Amino acid sequence: MRKNISNLREESLNYHSQFPSGKIQISPTKKYSSQRDLSLAYSPGVAEPCKEIARSSTEVYKYTSKGNLVAVITNGSAVLGLGDIGALASKPVMEGKALLFKIFSGIDVFDIEIDESDPEKFIETVKAIAPTFGGINLEDIKAPEAFEIERRLKKELNIPVMHDDQHGTAIISGAALLNAITYVGKKIHEIKMIVNGAGAAAISCARTYKQLGVKSENILMFDSKGLLHTSREDLNKEKKEFAVNIYPIKKLEQAINNADVFIGLSIGGILTPNMLKSMAKDPIVFAMANPDPEIDYNLAIKVRPDVIIATGRSDYPNQVNNVLGFPYIFRGALDVHANVINDEMKLAAVHAIASLAKEPVPEQVNIVYNKKNLSFGKEYIIPKPFDNRLIIRVAPAVAKAAMDSGVAKNPILDWRIYQEKLLDRMGYESKMLRMIQNRARTNPKKVVFCNGEEYDVLKSVQILHEEGIISTSIVLGNEDRIKRLIHENNLDIELEIIDPEKNIKEVENFAKILWKRRNRKGLTLYDSKIRMRTNDHFGAMMVDQGKADAVITGYSRSFSLSLRPMLEVIGRDDSVYKTAGMMILLTKRGPLFLADTAVIQDPTSEELARIAIMASHVVKSFDIEPRIAMLSFQNFSSNSKTSSKVSKTVAFLHKKYPNLIVDGEVQPDFALNEFLLSRKFPFSKLVKKRANIFIFPNLESGNLTYKFIRGLGDVQTIGPIMLGMRKPAHVMQMQSSIEEIINLATLAVIDAQIRKS
Secondary structure, eight states: OOOOHHHHHHHHHHHHHSSSOSSOOOOOOSOOSSHHHHHHHSTTTTHHHHHHHHHOGGGHHHHSSGGGEEEEEEOSSSBTTTBSOOTGGGHHHHHHHHHHHHHHHOOEEEEEEOOOOOHHHHHHHHHHHGGGOSEEEEOSOOTTHHHHHHHHHHHHOSSOEEEHHHHHHHHHHHHHHHHHHHHHTOOTTTOOEEEEOOSHHHHHHHHHHHHHTOOGGGEEEEETTEEOBTTOSOOOHHHHTTOBOOSSOOSHHHHTTTOSEEEEOSOTTOSOHHHHHTSOSSOEEEEOOSSSOSSOHHHHHHHOTTOEEEESOTTSSSBOOGGGTHHHHHHHHHHTTBSOOOHHHHHHHHHHHHHHHHSOOOHHHHHHTTOSSOOSBTTBSSOOTTOTTHHHHHHHHHHHHHHHTTOBSSOOSOHHHHHHHHHHTSOHHHHHHHHHHHHHHTSOEEEEESOTTOHHHHHHHHHHHHTTSEEEEEEESOHHHHHHHHHHTTOOOOOEEEOTTTOHHHHHHHHHHHHHHHGGGTOOHHHHHHHHTSHHHHHHHHHHTTSOSEEEEOSSSOHHHHHHHHHHHTOBOTTOSSOEEEEEEEETTEEEEEEOSSSOSSOOHHHHHHHHHHHHHHHHHTTOOOEEEEEOSSSSOOOSHHHHHHHHHHHHHHHHOTTSEEEEEEOHHHHHOHHHHHHHOTTOTTTTSOOOEEEOSSHHHHHHHHHHHHHHOSSEEEEEEEESBSSOEEEOOTTOOHHHHHHHHHHHHHHHHHHHO
C-alpha cells in the first residue's frame, strides 16, 4: 500500500512536533543530583580541567566530550529531493543525520545550519567553531562549491572533515563494485564504465573507482547536457577531470553499448531496457537515483537475468546505503584522534565493507531479512545495514589506516578491548526494534484485530500496512462505527471489516467446530453460537481455521478476560502444560525478557522450569544467547517457601540442561550488576554473563515489576508475548498505546513466520 501523501505529511509533522520538538536532545553524562555534583560540574570545580587543557591542548579529549562529538554542518543548498531550501529548512534533515550517528555508532552530534551561500564566509564560520568538535560531517552543500569547501577545511583544520554526500556513496558503491567484479570474474582495470550524473557524489564515486583500479580512459561520464568532452566550454574544474576526447559518441545510448558497468546518480528511468540489453555480458548496474532508480530492479533482472544490480532502495537487494559507512568511518577517526579523513582511511572502509560481504552471514542477519542462507552472490554484494559486525570491522579498519598513514594522535594499543568498547556504544534499545520490524517486512502476514471499534487499533493497522508489516488486516466490530471512526479521523486505511453479529453463516460454522471440541466439557451448541458472536472467539477461530495468520486482542478488556477465548478456541501447544506471558524491555544494555508477567499466579517449581525453557526458545529465535536469572528476594539462600521453590527449579535446570546459562535464586539488582554478582557470588553461572531473561517466582512480582517499569515510560516495552499457544494469538495490555500495539503485532507476524518456516 502506497502512503497517502496528505496523511504522511500530517504524521511527519506530528512526529517532529510532539514534545519535545525535534529528534535529538542533550543529556547529562555525569551525576548532578547534589550541590557537590554541581560544584564539580561547574564553578568552582570546572576550573581544574580548564587549567589542564590550557597547559596541554590534547587534554581536551580526556576532560570533555570533544572526542565523541561531530558537527553535521550545512547551508541547505542541496538537500536531497528538496534542492536549495536554505539553512533553516534543512534543520530536520540534519537532526535526522544526527540520530543515525547516535544509534549506529554512539557518536553525539550538534547539527549546525549556517545561513551563508558564499563559500569563503562559510569556510570561515566553520573554522571558527571547529574547536568544539572532534570531527565535521558536511552535508547537503551544492556542487561545485562543496568541493572547494571540503578541500579547504581538510587543509586548514586539524580534525576529520568529510562531505558524506560525496564520499559516503563512493565508499559503499566502491565496496559493491569490487565484489560485483570479483563475482563475475572480470578485471577492474579492463572494465568499461558509464557514469550518468556529474554532481558531487558522481565525481567522488569516479575518483574512488579510479583509486580501486578503474582506468581513467575507461570512464565515460554524462551530465544533463551530455558526455563530458574536452570540446565543451561549460565544464567546471571537477568535471574537466573526467572530460574525454573521443568521437563520435555524444549520447548515452551510444556510450553504453558493450559497457561492463553503469553507475547512475541522476534521475529515475533514464536507463532503458534496450540500453541494458546492449551492455556486455554479466553487466553491473548501480541505479542509485532516489526514490526511483535509473531502471526498476525487477525490470532489469527480467531484461538481463545475468545483471548484478544495486539501488538506493531498501526493498531490493544490494542497497547502497551511506549508513553502512559514515557512522563507522567517523567512529574510527574519532577514536584515534585523527586530524583528517584521508584517502587511506576511506579505502580501508571500502575494503572492510567489501570483505565483510564475503564472510559467512550470522544467523541474526538471516533472521532479520528472512533469508535461509544469505551468502555472497548477485543479490548480496554489500552487507546489510542491520549487520552488527559493521562497527567492529569498519571502525577498526579506519582507525588502523589512520595510524598507518601517520594521522592518528591517539593510537589504539589493544584491539580486542577496542572492539568490546565499540559494541558497548551501540544503541541496543532501538536496534532490536528496527531488526524485528525489518524481519516482519520480509514476509508480512494476515492479522485479525478483535478490537476494531477503537481508534488506536485502527491507527495502528494503518501504520502496520504502510510499513509493510502486515499483508492483510481484518478488524472485527460494528461496520458502521468502524467506518465512522475512519472518516472522522481521516484515516487512509485498507482493511476488511467483519461484524460477527451479522456474519450468521460463519458464526454457525465456527460454533459447530467449537462445540465438537468442548461438548464433553459442558459446552452446548447454543452456548457455542453465543460465544462465536463475540469478537475474541470469532477472531481466535479465524486463526484456528487458517483464515488469518495471527490474532491480536485485549485493548478493551482485562488481560484475563481476553485470554480466555484464545485458550478455549486455539488452546496451548500439545507439548506445553500451561501457557505464560513474556515482556520484552528494550534497554541501553540490550533487550531484557521478563516472564511470567501475565498468566500463572503461583507457578510450581516444575512450571517455573517450563517458563524458563519456553522463554529461552523465543530468545534463541532472535539469535540471542539465553542467559537466565531465576529471581527471588534472597540471594542463594533457600530458607523461605519462595526461595526454596526457585532453588529447586535451578537444581533441576542445571541437571537437565547443563549447557544452559541459568542461575538463582538471585535478586534483580545482582542479576543486572556483573560487578556485584562476581564480587559476592563468584561461583554463579551468571558471572561475566549478562543476564537477559528474568524469571519471576510468581505472577504478582512479575506483573508489578513490568507495570512499574511501563509506568515510568523511560523504557520501550513489547508484549506480552504468549508462550506455549498452539497458533499465533497475542493479548495486549488493556488501553495499550499505538506504539505498543504496533510492536506486539510485529512480533505476532514473526511468530507466524517462524511457525510456517
